[in-house]
Amino acid sequence: xxxxxxxxxxxxxxxxxxxxxxxxxxxxxxxxxxxxxxxxxxxxxxxxxxxxxxxxxxxxxxxxxxxxxxxxxxxxxxxxxxxxxxxxxxxxxxxxxxxxxxxxxxxxxxxxxxxxxxxxxxxxxxxxxxxxxxxxxxxxxxxxxxxxxxxxxxxxxxxxxxxxxxxxxxxxxxxxxxxxxxxxxxxxxxxxxxxxxxxxxxxxxxxxxxxxxxxxxxxxxxxxxxxxxxxxxxxxxxxxxxxxxxxxxxxxxxxxxxxxxxxxxxxxxxxxxxxxxxxxxxxxxxxxxxxxxxxxxxxxxxxxxxxxxxxxxxxxxxxxxxxxxxxxxxxxxxxxxxxxxxxxxxxxxxxxxxxxxxxxxxxxxxxxxxxxxxxxxxxxxxxxxxxxxxxxxxxxxxxxxxxxxxxxxxxxxxxxxxxx
Amino acid sequence: xxxxxxxxxxxxxxxxxxxxxxxxxxxxxxxxxxxxxxxxxxxxxxxxxxxxxxxxxxxxxxxxxxxxxxxxxxxxxxxxxxxxxxxxxxxxxxxxxxxxxxxxxxxxxxxxxxxx
Numbered sequence: 001x002x003x004x005x006x007x008x009x010x011x012x013x014x015x016x017x018x019x020x021x022x023x024x025x026x027x028x029x030x031x032x033x034x035x036x037x038x039x040x041x042x043x044x045x046x047x048x049x050x051x052x053x054x055x056x057x058x059x060x061x062x063x064x065x066x067x068x069x070x071x072x073x074x075x076x077x078x079x080x081x082x083x084x085x086x087x088x089x090x091x092x093x094x095x096x097x098x099x100x101x102x103x104x105x106x107x108x109x110x111x112x113x114x115x116x117x118x119x120x121x122x123x124x125x126x127x128x129x130x131x132x133x134x135x136x137x138x139x140x141x142x143x144x145x146x147x148x149x150x151x152x153x154x155x156x157x158x159x160x161x162x163x164x165x166x167x168x169x170x171x172x173x174x175x176x177x178x179x180x181x182x183x184x185x186x187x188x189x190x191x192x193x194x195x196x197x198x199x200x201x202x203x204x205x206x207x208x209x210x211x212x213x214x215x216x217x218x219x220x221x222x223x224x225x226x227x228x229x230x231x232x233x234x235x236x237x238x239x240x241x242x243x244x245x246x247x248x249x250x251x252x253x254x255x256x257x258x259x260x261x262x263x264x265x266x267x268x269x270x271x272x273x274x275x276x277x278x279x280x281x282x283x284x285x286x287x288x289x290x291x292x293x294x295x296x297x298x299x300x301x302x303x304x305x306x307x308x309x310x311x312x313x314x315x316x317x318x319x320x321x322x323x324x325x326x327x328x329x330x331x332x333x334x335x336x337x338x339x340x341x342x343x344x345x346x347x348x349x350x351x352x353x354x355x356x357x358x359x360x361x362x363x364x365x366x367x368x369x370x371x372x373x374x375x376x377x378x379x380x381x382x383x384x385x386x387x388x389x390x391x392x393x394x395x396x397x398x399x400x401x402x403x404x405x406x407x408x409x410x411x412x413x414x415x416x417x418x419x420x
Numbered sequence: 421x422x423x424x425x426x427x428x429x430x431x432x433x434x435x436x437x438x439x440x441x442x443x444x445x446x447x448x449x450x451x452x453x454x455x456x457x458x459x460x461x462x463x464x465x466x467x468x469x470x471x472x473x474x475x476x477x478x479x480x481x482x483x484x485x486x487x488x489x490x491x492x493x494x495x496x497x498x499x500x501x502x503x504x505x506x507x508x509x510x511x512x513x514x515x516x517x518x519x520x521x522x523x524x525x526x527x528x529x530x531x532x533x534x535x536x
Contacts, residue, residue: 093458094451098467099497103444103451 007053010062015046018063019145020121021114022070024179028117029074029095029108031088032124033174035142037077045070071109075101088177115235118143120179122228123191126198134169135198136205141166144224154217156209184237192238196246196302199225203250207257215265219257226250233289245293245302251286252309255279267411271318283313301337304329323353340366344378356386373402377412389419421461421502423531424509426516428497431524434471449517457501457512466499506530 019042026038045066059065081087082096094100107113125138133155140146140154148166152159183191206221229247232238259277261267268274290306308329315321330346343366351359360382369375380395393416400412433446457464471494475484496518503509509528518524 091455093463093465094454096465097454097499099447099450099499100454103447107451 004054007050007058010058011046011050011053014049014062014066016145018066020143021118022066023142024117024121025108025114026070026074028113028120028179029078029089029091029105030086031092031178032176033088034086035170035173039142041070041073041077045073067109067114071105075105078105090178116182117179118231119182119235119238122195122231123182124173124176124179126191126195128194130169130172132198132201134165134172136202137162137165138169138173139198139202139228140221140224143228150217153214154209154221155205156213182237188237189240192232192240192243195232196229196243199228200246200302202228203253207253215261222250222254222257226254233292241293241296241298242300242302244289245300245306248286248289248293249302249306249309251282251289252306252313255282255286255313261407265407267407269411270312275317278313286310286313299332299336301333304333304336308333321352323349327353340368344369344375347382348378351382351385356382360386371402373399373408373412376402377415380412380415384415384419393419421504422509424501424503424506425529425531426466426499426501426509426513427495427527427529428468428499428516428518429493429495429525429527431518431521432471432494432496433521436521446517446520449520453515453517456515462501462503462512464499464501466497468497469495471496500531 022042022045023035023038026041027035030038048069049062049066053059053062078087078095078101087095089095091104094104108117121143122139125142126135130138137151137155140151141148146154148162149159152162155162182188203222203225206218206225209218209221226247229243229250232240232243233247255278256270256273258279259268259273259275286306287310290310293303293306308326311322311326311329327346327349330342330349334342334346344363347359347362350362360379363375363379363382366375376395376399380392380399383389383392383395396412396416396419400409400416403409403412433443438446454464476482477484501509501512503512506528509530513526513528516524516526518526
């Protein structure tokens, strides 16, 4: 017999992986106005699973068990609501007749139907008509099975805000009535671009958010972003080079996740990271996907960012980092995807490559970032490299004034002490 | 478009002892047929009917149990569809899976418009 703890763990794991699949499938069947109903059905199914599995042997295939139960609950709901006009999907009329109800639901609750539903949901949630905040919140809720309080913690806000955001996003989603079909051809590639952007934002939310957020949650966000990206790669029409490049980039960055902060949460920058803590297996995965990304003739920003991350991961020590190669990649990136942050990073690579004075000129020419603490801290680093401790100190002090993050404050204070 | 009622007699999958596999294929045909009509704007609605029922007769509303007549003459189900005319409704009915069985009958009737 399973212990209660084992069952809870299994259910929690299953919940995360199966939640998005079942919710997507139910919304594909019901229509987009019934997202909350779909969520309730999955919730009820999980509660039932916990109850039953605690008192008897586990079913041989717990996922399949969840599908069957959720499917039956869906059919009950459809029978109850068949005359209510709540069902707004394109197949509503097939669900209203007993001649076709079960067959239709069964057809969608197949491996292929579930995958198609998940893709439809992904494309619907990553639609540019939804704000970025709404997209990420909905993705975490609907595709990743996060609870509202978990989302609030991950996005550094309160649960009430998340509830409101979800409510508004669901209203917006309702307008389309049904989950639109996955596009084909050029339209597909365009929409994959939007999906990739959302996945990348989700990843950055986990990777770059302040260390005040629980480390496990941040790590989970990164893994969820990678899982969604992998899902696109496993489906042939969306297995595009740029999608592989994005996954490579995320593998490389995540490989350094544990080396970026000390046990008590202090930030450790790239030059001082313990390379033994880098996840070699993930770096290998990154190499594999970067290789898969190198087909075709299109070079995207994801390709360049992945290549840069690859140089970081493969340099045997900080001093042996190939700065000229990285600088060249940043130059290409600045052309493909011009942004002040890219210019800032380019200047850093240039400075480590030896041309500190020119790097400072470049950074000083990005006034948009003046209120950004990383901008001020970078100038501090550059003047320190140049040996101008007085100016370096001034910029670190600027950075110190801007940030509210305790770990970052500690970092800048330490830098100031090291200078004197 | 006009509205038509299709009444199905015989061809009952419950009485024809179909194997589970055969039954599944048969129901798949229902889905294909209905889906095709739905896509072409014929908006099919309706369901199969249980064999059991009651008959209520005359001014005294005398109630009696079914089965009412011979098995194959029991109405086993119905659909409402939209079609241009009786001709088209008849043509559509030819695809009905009830006709996969020897004793299957589809009766096509236009809904009468009552202007009073």
